Amino acid sequence: KAGVTQTPRYLIKTRGQQVTLSCSPISGHRSVSWYQQTPGQGLQFLFEYFSETQRNKGNFPGRFSGRQFSNSRSEMNVSTLELGDSALYLCASNSGTGVHEQYFGPGTRLTVT
């Protein structure tokens, strides 16, 4: 079974721009969660989608948004980028059948200059 894939793997943007990151979960998985990872804050939860509905949201500003498509693929968008948005963005999928085991993708490394 193919793992979680994320594109692009690396991205460099300038302040004020917007960015869209993509995640394809493991086939059959219905839950997708997004995390931001920085050296200072560790893994911080952004949001979780299940069957195209946002089920939970972390404590991030409205510039961070996401969506999930009918095939469970998910995208997250960050508008008006700030230097502090530089981070590794990780996507994780879960079967959605009750167990909490999450499978992570390799992440997208975003650098904002």
Added chain:
Amino acid sequence: QKEVEQDPGPLSVPEGAIVSLNCTYSNSAFQYFMWYRQYSRKGPELLMYTYSSGNKEDGRFTAQVDKSSKYISLFIRDSQPSDSATYLCAKPPNSGYALNFGKGTSLLVTP
């Protein structure tokens, strides 16, 4: 207070040493916790589940939960340079599937 607290390290040990990694948690509606391992430039991978009763052993790795003190531990025996990574403890949320992670402990095993 974060739901899971973890000493970020870094922790440096010689090859063959026994490593002890620890987390504390504030509360949990569930009776199990997880340890993830993250190599540099990779996403975290699930290493072990651990339930709140007793120890769980998997090869050189042993996970332990102390419910009374809300303490989660991971022990690595005969540590190897390939164990050098960041270790993250996690607990399930009260709802949904997104886990609550500690900040991770960076481990370096030197030959």
